[in-house]
Amino acid sequence: MARIPYADPAQPELHAAAETIRASRRKIGHLHRMLLHAPPIAQGWIAMFDSVRWNSTLSGRLREMVICRIAAINGASYEWAAHAPIALAEGMTQAQLDALPDWEGSPLFDATERAVLGYCDAMTRAVHVPDDVAGVVRGLLSPRQLVELTVTIAGYNCVSRVLEALEINGADPLPPG
Numbered sequence: 001m002a003r004i005p006y007a008d009p010a011q012p013e014l015h016a017a018a019e020t021i022r023a024s025r026r027k028i029g030h031l032h033r034m035l036l037h038a039p040p041i042a043q044g045w046i047a048m049f050d051s052v053r054w055n056s057t058l059s060g061r062l063r064e065m066v067i068c069r070i071a072a073i074n075g076a077s078y079e080w081a082a083h084a085p086i087a088l089a090e091g092m093t094q095a096q097l098d099a100l101p102d103w104e105g106s107p108l109f110d111a112t113e114r115a116v117l118g119y120c121d122a123m124t125r126a127v128h129v130p131d132d133v134a135g136v137v138r139g140l141l142s143p144r145q146l147v148e149l150t151v152t153i154a155g156y157n158c159v160s161r162v163l164e165a166l167e168i169n170g171a172d173p174l175p176p177g
Contacts, residue, residue, distance in 0.1 A: 001167070006034055009033065020046050052151060
Protein backbone atom coordinates (compact mmCIF):
# COMPACT_ATOMS: atom_id res chain seq x y z
CA MET A 1 0.00 0.00 0.00
CA ALA A 2 1.19 3.49 -0.80
CA ARG A 3 2.68 5.60 2.00
CA ILE A 4 -0.19 8.11 1.77
CA PRO A 5 -3.70 7.72 0.34
CA TYR A 6 -4.19 8.39 -3.34
CA ALA A 7 -5.84 11.73 -4.14
CA ASP A 8 -9.44 11.81 -5.27
CA PRO A 9 -9.53 13.49 -8.69
CA ALA A 10 -13.20 14.37 -8.15
CA GLN A 11 -12.21 16.99 -5.56
CA PRO A 12 -13.02 20.44 -6.99
CA GLU A 13 -9.57 21.86 -6.25
CA LEU A 14 -8.01 19.06 -8.33
CA HIS A 15 -10.27 19.50 -11.37
CA ALA A 16 -7.85 21.39 -13.65
CA ALA A 17 -4.91 19.09 -12.91
CA ALA A 18 -7.11 15.99 -13.27
CA GLU A 19 -8.35 17.22 -16.65
CA THR A 20 -4.75 17.81 -17.80
CA ILE A 21 -3.95 14.20 -16.92
CA ARG A 22 -7.12 12.83 -18.55
CA ALA A 23 -6.45 14.81 -21.74
CA SER A 24 -3.01 13.21 -21.99
CA ARG A 25 -3.49 9.73 -20.55
CA ARG A 26 -7.28 9.14 -20.88
CA LYS A 27 -7.35 7.79 -17.31
CA ILE A 28 -5.83 8.74 -14.00
CA GLY A 29 -3.76 5.85 -12.69
CA HIS A 30 -1.93 5.32 -9.44
CA LEU A 31 1.10 7.54 -10.09
CA HIS A 32 -1.00 10.43 -11.36
CA ARG A 33 -3.47 10.15 -8.48
CA MET A 34 -0.55 10.46 -6.11
CA LEU A 35 0.81 13.47 -8.01
CA LEU A 36 -2.60 15.16 -7.73
CA HIS A 37 -1.76 15.92 -4.09
CA ALA A 38 0.39 18.69 -5.66
CA PRO A 39 -1.68 19.92 -8.65
CA PRO A 40 0.97 22.24 -10.17
CA ILE A 41 3.51 19.41 -10.04
CA ALA A 42 1.01 17.00 -11.62
CA GLN A 43 0.40 19.41 -14.49
CA GLY A 44 4.10 20.13 -14.99
CA TRP A 45 4.83 16.39 -14.85
CA ILE A 46 2.38 15.71 -17.67
CA ALA A 47 3.83 18.55 -19.78
CA MET A 48 7.38 17.31 -19.35
CA PHE A 49 6.69 13.63 -19.91
CA ASP A 50 4.42 14.31 -22.87
CA SER A 51 7.37 16.16 -24.43
CA VAL A 52 9.73 13.29 -23.63
CA ARG A 53 7.39 10.66 -25.01
CA TRP A 54 5.62 12.37 -27.90
CA ASN A 55 7.78 15.27 -29.07
CA SER A 56 11.17 13.61 -29.26
CA THR A 57 13.13 12.54 -32.32
CA LEU A 58 14.64 9.67 -30.33
CA SER A 59 13.14 6.39 -31.50
CA GLY A 60 10.39 4.91 -29.35
CA ARG A 61 12.35 1.70 -29.24
CA LEU A 62 15.41 3.36 -27.65
CA ARG A 63 13.23 5.46 -25.35
CA GLU A 64 11.35 2.45 -23.99
CA MET A 65 14.53 0.37 -23.80
CA VAL A 66 16.14 2.86 -21.44
CA ILE A 67 12.94 3.32 -19.43
CA CYS A 68 12.76 -0.44 -18.86
CA ARG A 69 16.48 -0.58 -18.07
CA ILE A 70 16.02 2.14 -15.44
CA ALA A 71 13.11 0.21 -13.95
CA ALA A 72 15.29 -2.92 -13.79
CA ILE A 73 18.22 -1.11 -12.14
CA ASN A 74 16.03 0.73 -9.63
CA GLY A 75 13.73 -2.19 -8.85
CA ALA A 76 10.71 -0.16 -9.99
CA SER A 77 8.19 -2.88 -10.82
CA TYR A 78 5.34 -0.42 -11.49
CA GLU A 79 7.50 1.37 -14.07
CA TRP A 80 8.50 -1.94 -15.68
CA ALA A 81 4.90 -3.15 -15.84
CA ALA A 82 3.78 0.12 -17.42
CA HIS A 83 6.55 0.32 -20.03
CA ALA A 84 7.35 -3.28 -21.03
CA PRO A 85 4.21 -3.51 -23.22
CA ILE A 86 5.07 -0.15 -24.79
CA ALA A 87 8.63 -1.36 -25.45
CA LEU A 88 7.23 -4.40 -27.27
CA ALA A 89 4.89 -2.20 -29.29
CA GLU A 90 7.87 0.03 -30.20
CA GLY A 91 9.80 -2.93 -31.62
CA MET A 92 11.74 -4.53 -28.79
CA THR A 93 11.44 -8.29 -28.68
CA GLN A 94 10.43 -10.29 -25.65
CA ALA A 95 13.90 -11.86 -25.70
CA GLN A 96 15.48 -8.39 -25.50
CA LEU A 97 13.21 -7.40 -22.62
CA ASP A 98 14.12 -10.62 -20.83
CA ALA A 99 17.83 -9.93 -21.41
CA LEU A 100 17.68 -6.27 -20.38
CA PRO A 101 18.61 -6.77 -16.70
CA ASP A 102 21.92 -8.38 -17.83
CA TRP A 103 22.22 -6.75 -21.26
CA GLU A 104 26.04 -6.55 -21.29
CA GLY A 105 26.38 -10.31 -21.74
CA SER A 106 23.66 -10.56 -24.37
CA PRO A 107 24.18 -10.67 -28.14
CA LEU A 108 20.64 -9.35 -28.70
CA PHE A 109 21.56 -5.64 -28.73
CA ASP A 110 23.19 -3.81 -31.63
CA ALA A 111 26.00 -1.26 -31.29
CA THR A 112 23.68 1.73 -30.92
CA GLU A 113 21.53 -0.02 -28.33
CA ARG A 114 24.64 -1.08 -26.39
CA ALA A 115 25.98 2.48 -26.41
CA VAL A 116 22.64 3.87 -25.24
CA LEU A 117 22.33 1.23 -22.52
CA GLY A 118 25.86 1.96 -21.32
CA TYR A 119 25.03 5.66 -21.14
CA CYS A 120 21.80 4.85 -19.27
CA ASP A 121 23.66 2.66 -16.79
CA ALA A 122 26.26 5.35 -16.13
CA MET A 123 23.64 8.04 -15.56
CA THR A 124 21.47 5.81 -13.39
CA ARG A 125 24.15 4.15 -11.29
CA ALA A 126 26.86 6.82 -11.02
CA VAL A 127 25.28 10.09 -12.26
CA HIS A 128 28.62 11.13 -13.82
CA VAL A 129 29.04 9.69 -17.31
CA PRO A 130 32.63 8.81 -18.25
CA ASP A 131 33.97 10.63 -21.33
CA ASP A 132 34.46 7.39 -23.27
CA VAL A 133 30.83 6.32 -22.69
CA ALA A 134 29.50 9.76 -23.64
CA GLY A 135 31.77 9.91 -26.67
CA VAL A 136 30.37 6.71 -28.15
CA VAL A 137 26.78 7.91 -27.82
CA ARG A 138 27.71 11.38 -29.11
CA GLY A 139 29.11 9.73 -32.23
CA LEU A 140 25.85 7.84 -32.87
CA LEU A 141 23.16 10.40 -32.06
CA SER A 142 22.51 13.97 -33.16
CA PRO A 143 22.94 16.67 -30.50
CA ARG A 144 19.16 16.90 -30.18
CA GLN A 145 18.82 13.16 -29.72
CA LEU A 146 21.60 13.12 -27.13
CA VAL A 147 19.76 15.78 -25.12
CA GLU A 148 16.48 13.86 -25.55
CA LEU A 149 18.15 10.63 -24.41
CA THR A 150 19.72 12.36 -21.42
CA VAL A 151 16.44 13.97 -20.35
CA THR A 152 14.57 10.68 -20.85
CA ILE A 153 17.04 8.85 -18.61
CA ALA A 154 17.02 11.61 -15.99
CA GLY A 155 13.23 11.91 -16.10
CA TYR A 156 12.50 8.22 -15.74
CA ASN A 157 14.99 7.94 -12.91
CA CYS A 158 12.83 10.61 -11.27
CA VAL A 159 9.72 8.51 -12.01
CA SER A 160 11.17 5.38 -10.42
CA ARG A 161 12.32 7.32 -7.37
CA VAL A 162 8.86 8.84 -6.84
CA LEU A 163 7.20 5.46 -7.32
CA GLU A 164 9.51 3.68 -4.91
CA ALA A 165 9.72 6.41 -2.24
CA LEU A 166 5.93 6.68 -2.05
CA GLU A 167 5.46 2.90 -2.49
CA ILE A 168 3.05 3.36 -5.37
CA ASN A 169 1.73 -0.03 -6.43
CA GLY A 170 -0.44 -0.72 -9.45
CA ALA A 171 -2.37 -3.34 -7.45
CA ASP A 172 -3.46 -0.81 -4.80
CA PRO A 173 -7.20 -0.15 -4.77
CA LEU A 174 -8.08 3.33 -5.98
CA PRO A 175 -10.93 5.42 -4.60
CA PRO A 176 -13.70 6.25 -7.08
CA GLY A 177 -13.12 9.23 -9.29
